[in-house]
Amino acid sequence: MGLSWQQGPLALKGVGRFLVPDPLPERLLFAEPARRRMRVRLGGEWIADSSDVVLLHEPGRYPVAYFPLADVAPGALAPTDRVTTHRDLGATAWFTVRGGAAEARRAAWRHVELPGHASELTDRVAFAWRAMDAFYEEDERIVGHAADLYHRNDIRTTSRHLVVYDGDRVVADTKRPLVLYESGFAPRWYVPRDDVDESALTPVDEATFCPYKGIASYYDVGSHRQAAWSYREAWPEVRRVSGMISFQPDKIDVYLDGERLELEPGQSVTPHGVDRGLGVDEIRAR
Known part of the structure; x- marks a missing residue:
């Protein structure tokens, strides 16, 4: 998420590498x-x-x-x-x-x-x-932490075919997902609610706060705990994904153009420390 966190170039587990002949120091500030x-x-x-x-x-x-x-x-x-x-x-x-x-x-x-x-x-x-x-x-x-000058979200329309299964049951089937590219993360695929069998989703009393997207609500899908989430009122910068559903590929079967998605490096949020402030309740109270 940005320059030094998650999988950024100065993070401890950056997804890329500097093309230099000699090894860089383990830590760069x-x-x-x-x-x-x-x-x-x-x-x-x-x-x-x-x-x-x-x-x-x-x-x-x-x-x-x-x-x-x-x-x-x-x-x-x-x-x-x-x-x-x-x-x-x-x-x-x-x-x-x-x-x-x-x-x-x-x-x-x-x-x-x-x-x-x-x-x-x-x-x-x-x-x-x-x-x-x-x-x-x-x-x-x-809110959350000092703004990272290198963090961004890009949302793209695509006609790729995304299908989500819970066993033999089709939970979502769409050829109009949105893909959200966020600094330091693998792509996230968002499905319009009209293309989701919402009877397969059970809302859970769980929410998280992202300083760049807002408050995420979570759903169980069958026996799969918190396998889907939605930003019901996403912040203006990512308004296009408001209300759409995204599915976690390590918790439920997600296929993109016939290929099963796996949990990619960067797909899980790395726990953070004291920099982050404000919980969900305080954000809701604003």
């Missing part, structure tokens, strides 16, 4: 200017506001936004005695963050002994996404 204004809110107050944000892409993580200390509100950062060691960036000092009447302990960090090759992060601080009230680009709230 990449820092770049975001070139967009970002703001952080806590306790009803703006505690950081900057047009000089640097994004750090680290293998296995979403991008992390680093703000200049000069663009953090006075009094928002209170030093703590917590110091950890980042495997690539050295000693890391942690702060309690204060905004209005709110206080978040160990909710911001700064690398205080950076190696010379990482000078872009000098005198910069990052905020824990979950601990803050909200992050913004200009006046628009950004």
Whole structure:
């Protein structure tokens, strides 16, 4: 999903490779200017506001936004005695963050002994996404994690023949699926509901949130748990797949032009860490 997560070029299990004669280091970190204004809110107050944000892409993580200390509100950062060691960036000092009447302990960090090759992060601080009230680009709230400049979704119309079976039962049969190509993932095939036998689907009380597509609802198909999903109200960038059904090829038989689809590398979502914030309930409440 983007440059350094899932199967991106800087991820730990990238699907491609760099065409260079010598092996690259196992881990490559990449820092770049975001070139967009970002703001952080806590306790009803703006505690950081900057047009000089640097994004750090680290293998296995979403991008992390680093703000200049000069663009953090006075009094928002209170030093703590917590110091950890980042495997690539050295000693890391942690702060309690204060905004209005709110206080978040160990909710911001700064690398205080950076190696010379990482000078872009000098005198910069990052905020824990979950601990803050909200992050913004200009006046628009950004949910989930800092926007990955290299992440995109492309949706294409196709006339390929897709059939889904539960044993001998045809669950879906279409020659008008949409295919969604998402950075770092194998293609996802979406079927119009008119081409699905919805009596084969049992809605389950399960939902997940994607920062790029919205809230996904899940279905059991016969005895196959959560073998299908749908973005009932997909976000504007991927509106074309709203309400359509996609099927997980490792849980149910999915055939494309007569060939059975297998679970490809990148088809499963890799678990993520502290970068991601906001659960389904909070998104629904917005």
